[in-house]
Amino acid sequence: MSAATESFTAWIYRLPKWRGWLQLSPARPYMHTEEDYNTQYRLSAPDPREGEGLCALLKTHQIDTAGPALEIGCGTGYLTYGVSLHYPGPDFLVTDPSPAFLRLTQNQLEAQGATTTRRHYAVLNADDIGDLPEGMFSVISLRSTLHHILDVPGFIAACGRILRPGGALMMGAEPCESGYLLMAAVAQSIPATLKAAGIEMRPHWTERLEDFTNTVKFCCLRDLKKTYAEDKHFFSPHQLAELGGANGLQLKFYPTSSFRDFAPPYVQSFHSFSNFFLIYLQVCMNFDAEFMEQIRTHLKDQLRFIDECHRSHPGPEITGVFILKKTAPGTPV
């Protein structure tokens, strides 16, 4: 047993247990019904590609994998499944504050059978990550979770402390401020564009539209108390680069990419701004089919303009993969 495995095993042995899981935080349910999550996001069978892509990036960036991996906010296991199959290190600690999510992911992973990585499960709220042992983890992985964490600077600082040198914080599917702001600006032009085409906005269309634009504004603002909101923040690569740099973590950002793009068959999942925008409104903001048809027809020119501006390079930055690698002490960032 390596020293890293030994200290991890000794640490988890000492932790309190709750309902058979390790307990690092008090349990806290998600703000929406956990069992409906996969249906809303149209996820059916477990798919290993997201986690496989993350593990491919660990190789590409020569990330240390001698120690355990930690996943924060596993949800229904969209990223977890493939990491559990492909992580080359000895241990994988899967966490979420929600017991219902932890149970759903655990059931999925246990159905997978044995893997070379030992799996462990803990109730953990990322705001308590500062209590974890220094230099313990090789990898900290998150997908679509950073924007839920209240104190992002505190979280990044704690990651810098609990990562091993050469380890990395790997984050995917986080919302980028400039891309979401562009989506909201286009969305705000919908009523006037439809009116000019002689189409009257329905009250529930206006309600869904305002829900979207208000959420964007809330997540952009940095002078509000966000304790009780589920979606809290948008990010910019330069903000995360600065936060990382201040904590010994060097950023590599892949704009518009998803982890799965780095796994076979190596297909870019982001097609264009218009494609992302239309899917987002329909799936994430529940715009109905008729409203979507009007938007597709009457906002064609605005959307084509934005797509054309990015015909030969990735963008606009709506999301992406953020890798914050812990540099060895003394390495210039």
Ligand SMILES: C[S@@+](CC[C@H](N)C(=O)[O-])C[C@H]1O[C@@H](n2cnc3c(N)ncnc32)[C@H](O)[C@@H]1O
């Ligand atoms: C949008 S879901 C993403 C789930 C999963 N990672 C995925 O990609 O499908 C956000 C996840 O973050 C978790 N979460 C919310 N607030 C959190 C916090 N403060 N600390 C850790 N996880 C949190 C939720 O319980 C949920 O599982």
